[in-house]
Amino acid sequence: MYSRRGFLGTAALASASAISGRVQAASIPEAPTMDKVVMQPPLHPISGPDYRPVVTLNGWSLPFRMNGDWKEFHLVAEPVVREFAEGMKVNLWGYNGQSPGPTIEAVEGDKVRIFVTNKLPEYTTVHWHGMIVPSGMDGVGGLNQPHIDPGKTFVYEFEMKKSGTFMYHPHSDEMVQMAMGMMGMVVVHPRDPNFRPVDRDYVFVMSTYRVDPGSYLPRVNEMTDFNMWTWNSRVFPGIDPLPVRLGDKVRVRIGNLSMTNHPIHLHGHSFAVTCTDGGWIPESAQIPETTTDVPVGAVRVFDVLADNPGDWAFHCHKSHHTMNAMGHEVRTLIGVSRKDLAKAVGKLAPDSMAMGSTGMAMGNMEMPAPDNTLPMMTGTGQFGPIEMGGMFTVMKIREDLARDDYRDPGPYKFPQGTVAYEVTPPAAEPARQQGGTPPMKNMKM
Numbered sequence: 001m002y003s004r005r006g007f008l009g010t011a012a013l014a015s016a017s018a019i020s021g022r023v024q025a026a027s028i029p030e031a032p033t034m035d036k037v038v039m040q041p042p043l044h045p046i047s048g049p050d051y052r053p054v055v056t057l058n059g060w061s062l063p064f065r066m067n068g069d070w071k072e073f074h075l076v077a078e079p080v081v082r083e084f085a086e087g088m089k090v091n092l093w094g095y096n097g098q099s100p101g102p103t104i105e106a107v108e109g110d111k112v113r114i115f116v117t118n119k120l121p122e123y124t125t126v127h128w129h130g131m132i133v134p135s136g137m138d139g140v141g142g143l144n145q146p147h148i149d150p151g152k153t154f155v156y157e158f159e160m161k162k163s164g165t166f167m168y169h170p171h172s173d174e175m176v177q178m179a180m181g182m183m184g185m186v187v188v189h190p191r192d193p194n195f196r197p198v199d200r201d202y203v204f205v206m207s208t209y210r211v212d213p214g215s216y217l218p219r220v221n222e223m224t225d226f227n228m229w230t231w232n233s234r235v236f237p238g239i240d241p242l243p244v245r246l247g248d249k250v251r252v253r254i255g256n257l258s259m260t261n262h263p264i265h266l267h268g269h270s271f272a273v274t275c276t277d278g279g280w281i282p283e284s285a286q287i288p289e290t291t292t293d294v295p296v297g298a299v300r301v302f303d304v305l306a307d308n309p310g311d312w313a314f315h316c317h318k319s320h321h322t323m324n325a326m327g328h329e330v331r332t333l334i335g336v337s338r339k340d341l342a343k344a345v346g347k348l349a350p351d352s353m354a355m356g357s358t359g360m361a362m363g364n365m366e367m368p369a370p371d372n373t374l375p376m377m378t379g380t381g382q383f384g385p386i387e388m389g390g391m392f393t394v395m396k397i398r399e400d401l402a403r404d405d406y407r408d409p410g411p412y413k414f415p416q417g418t419v420a421y422e423v424t425p426p427a428a429e430p431a432r433q434q435g436g437t438p439p440m441k442n443m444k445m
């Protein structure tokens, strides 16, 4: 229970620190930028309580400076060019050189000051999704603050009240700015380093875009029919793998700022969802899963014990989300005679390719595509085509990985005799069971 005296004391303290904060905010920290598309090494804490830093798939954590007891960060909202995968670059909006913006890491109880400079051609704001902040720091343009006009810098100041995984994104021309890739993740580490510690900690945010084949800009007025399904604005085979040492306890933090849900599935293991953007889930309420649905505008964090060595697919389970841009209007042609089809189509479109009559496996097909367009299904593994795109990568669990080594260990060396193999069927027809269902009359076999 708060006594009135205690409450007044806290309030007086808070307003005093807010005032001193404003005075110190006069000098703006530098804003580092990132131009590399691969996962950057973890940013270990330089002061304060210890924590295991996260690594961001195809991304990085934003360096900060200490100013008294404030942690100061500087985000710059600006146009960026993002490579979705080799062969496709898209003009997006993001922060500090990239879309999504850098991950912001802090510790429960930290006082943070986040400078936001707007270098976009229109106004913006930043909303701190899931975080408990004073109303005036919540970032909804018009409701909580004036919009940040182009060329202006605003400051957000608050205390990291609780640990967990959160997101940031504009609340200002929101549909356009999110369709252009403006978003990022916030990880607040528990002050107690013994609270649910893990050995590796990965984070990424899911976003979707409508980029028509041959174009370089998302269609920002698209509401439902997206065609690029990304993790940190990357698609397979451009998404970093998750290297893991055998026996590591691994945490994967997933934000969803796309316009649909994504059932995220990990092979070879079962895991438990341990945290959402609302907070930590008590152990008694956790259930074993192999797929967890990440709803729109939500965070799901799972912890997994990596006790099964190998290369394990890690992907969205909606099969059209593990593909790159495709034509949805293609008819199902399975079973249609390919010869007749080719003849009929060839008359109408001489350069066309009849496909689909025996399924849609595309691993060995070469089709001409417009510039800046990725194949719909692509990627090659040690046994042949993987035929994926979009939200797909691999968790690579290896015995011989050093503790802090996040480099891609390459393809798994399968122990002899542990890979599915071909057999030659016996020459004779297998004996049929007596008294089975007789063949139907007039049925052509």
Ligand SMILES: [Cu+2]
Pocket (backbone or CB within 6 Å): 229, 261, 262, 263, 316, 317, 318, 321, 391
């Ligand atoms: Cu999905």
